[in-house]
Amino acid sequence: MAIDPEELLPRKRPEPAKLDDLSVAQLNERIGELEAEIARVKAEIAKRQAIKSGAAKLFRS
Numbered sequence: 001m002a003i004d005p006e007e008l009l010p011r012k013r014p015e016p017a018k019l020d021d022l023s024v025a026q027l028n029e030r031i032g033e034l035e036a037e038i039a040r041v042k043a044e045i046a047k048r049q050a051i052k053s054g055a056a057k058l059f060r061s
Contacts, residue, residue, distance in 0.1 A: 019027065 017030070019030075022030065
């Protein structure tokens with residue numbers, strides 16, 4: 001299986017959103033969206049750590 005050279009390059013991060021034109025309400029909404037995304041990512045990390053821990057226990061037995 002050949003490796004795509006682009007897969008070896010670091011991923012470009014998206015440009016930060018322009019906040020200048022957003023109202024306070026829109027900024028608060030954005031914070032809520034970002035907090036929800038952070039919670040989703042943390043849940044995925046916890047799930048993967050649990051799987052990894054379970055696998056490690058299985059192979060130690």
